Amino acid sequence: MGTDEKKPLEKVCIICAKGNLEDVMAALIMANGAVMEGIEAKIFFTFFGLDGITKKQMNKLHTATVGNPAMRMPGGLPFPTLLGALPGVEAGVTAMMKKGMAKLDVPPVDEFLEMFTAGGGEVYACKLAVEMFGLKKEDLWDDVQGILTVGEFYEMCDGDRTQIIFT
């Protein structure tokens, strides 16, 4: 063993600060992927990321079609920003994204959160952002384990095989 000893990851703490469909999904995939591997995982939703655990919004997240240079037409042609601003385009693109994910057995946000917590994952909301947006505990998804200060979240991120990931 000696210096070759492997030190597998034991805990990941993921911070989701953006509320685009793909940002919330990326956080969920990374976090759920951790519990699938037997790694402890927690997600801290803050700022616009809170949409991912707000009952009214969580299943209506969108992909941004404006200001997203990596987005292209099917076939690879550039996607003009002005086109993304037209009514209905964002909804259409979002629907395509959702279809693509469903094909790979990626569940919608609420079901994904349920899968994650069923595997022992924990979900938290940022106190500052909750207050800033004027949200209440009952506006949030029922299984949110707590509304925490940044300090309280960091306390949970102890351990020398822990990683904090900001998505």
Next chain:
Amino acid sequence: MKELDIAGVTVKLDDEGYLVDSSQWNEDIAKGLAKESGLELTDKHLEVLKFLRDAFNAGETLTIRKVGKSGIVDIKTFYKLFPKGPLKLASKLGGLPKPTSCV
């Protein structure tokens, strides 16, 4: 590569402990592999393993979500039955290759 004698059969395992020849699998092999992992298999475990094998042999990509929708166990129970990485452990005990899905 490692060889293991289970119920009178010699099986080959790869470096990560997955059965090399999936066709050698049967319930006794599953129980023997489980013992290696410190797990005692119940009928419920075996039911899950058979479901995974059938799905795999039908060409499906195995995911935890599919197990949750199988009607055999919910996801919480799946994690309890096969602790610390249920899909990997269940694939291993089911004589299947390491799962390739991220969800």
